[in-house]
Amino acid sequence: MTETIVRTEGLGRDFRVRDGLRRRTVVAVEDLTIEVAAGEAVGYIGANGAGKSTTIKMLTGILVPTRGEVRTCGLRPVPDRRRLAREVGVVFGQRTQLWWDLPVRESLRILAAIHSLSAAEERTRSDELVDRLELADFLTTPVRQLSLGQRMRAEVAAALLHSPRLVILDEPTIGLDVLSKQRLREFLVEERRTHGTTLLLTTHDMGDVERLCDRVLLVDRGSLVFDGTLPGLSATVGAERVLVLDLASSTPDLVDVEGTRHQGSEGGGLRQRLAFDPGATTAARVLAQVSERAEVLDLAIEEPDVEDVVRRIYASRR
């Protein structure tokens, strides 16, 4: 049996906020029961305000839960905060843990001191991270002069320097360009493969989930509404596909093609999007019907958009 890295039971957190003159209670996390095994890569997704950051803060001992139980790496996060800090590495996409006015190398040295790494451990791990995250070019540059992509790579190195068993990433790719995102994802996949690191990430970027995670937890208003694989998530709301058609001439909206739903038209009907359920009809049948009315120049089939799936799950619960 594999070890459990994260276990929560009925975990919840309320906030007291001032609302004009009165105070009211806002439930950020309502009743969360999850379990993450060692070595898993879990995407923790949900809309803004769904309670993702609050959960992360409770898992890492920054926030005291209002109710419920939580164990991270077998420890109680709040009382065992400092022991837990040696087991967990956290990357906040919008917070920095580097020293703004110091070179990257200096920040890594300070962190090695903070984590009491031996000189040998520090050298080995530092070299590994510098190599794999390609930090060598800007190791002596003060952090304030780095580009966002460079800074995020340095942030990840900083969070992983002490070889944590669990790495929590809160919106790690926010604001990054496509190439930087890709590099970061590749690094994380490799880190997990070589060290068996458990990954837990919150993100709005479904690319992160698709490339990195083998399991998805979807939260809505502080409760878990889905726990499974990404294809499983799509299946729960019906895996609609979209056929994108480029037509030779302007064509009236194809609203009555059997088994499809017209999603939209561009360029006066030159490009039209038809959504269909692959269980009910096939792309070939849809295409045959369209061909009777217009000349098809090109076509593409879009897989279900996960964000759309999430939106639909939310909508179905309201």
Add this chain to the structure above:
Amino acid sequence: MRGSGRTYWRLLVAGFRRQSTYRLAALGGLVANATFGFLKVAILFAAVRAAGGELEGYDVGAISAYIWVSQAMLGSVNLNGRTDLAERIRTGDVAVDFLRPVDVQGAFVATEVGRSLFAFLPRGLPTLAIGVLVVGVPLPDHAWALPLGLVSLLLAVTISATTVYLLATSGFWIVETRGLQILYMVLSGFLAGLFIPIWFFPEWLAVLASATPFPAMLMYPTDVLSGRVDGSGALMHVLVQVGWLLATVAAGQWLTRAGRRRLEVQGG
């Protein structure tokens, strides 16, 4: 488990190194410290002479020692109340500090003391040297004014760090600490005895000053180092400093713990 001494030592060294990246600022600080030193010489020498060569136990030599020792310490004690920590608390970045296996207060104080100690090299010692060479500073009468003075000095920079820590952590409750920081800046120099020795104050004001940690950051170490107090007087100063250190550390621990519970307010 309080984190090993080696960890805090390395944080201290990191603070020292970090400060060393601001060479131009250090030079500017030196110029300012020396300039104000000469200004104080002009005013306080005149005051002592006008009083007939002695004022509240200070003759010209003693006042010179007071001026140059206190000016030399100025770059190392934080009398302006500004800290990175206050900003980190305001933005919520302090959450990251709580994700490290160290005591947040201990890490802050170690780093600050490191910065303070570095500042003695480009600012403190040259300021003192300028005073000694240009104006003249008499040596203390007692051989152990120096070792005890260095202990007092170390205590002073540490108390300055533990005190501004209290100021910064008040940000857990009041979000915008700038008003408090300005109040601190206005009061600290005066009550620490930066402009005139607190022994020149009227009785009630001297008592008021002694009820704050500020004299322990500047006046007491200056007294001990310059040899103005000796024997039991010097020892008393150091003991009072130890008292302030313990009090501010305890208050800081308490504020840290209470502040952690408030952390949720800033930043989702």
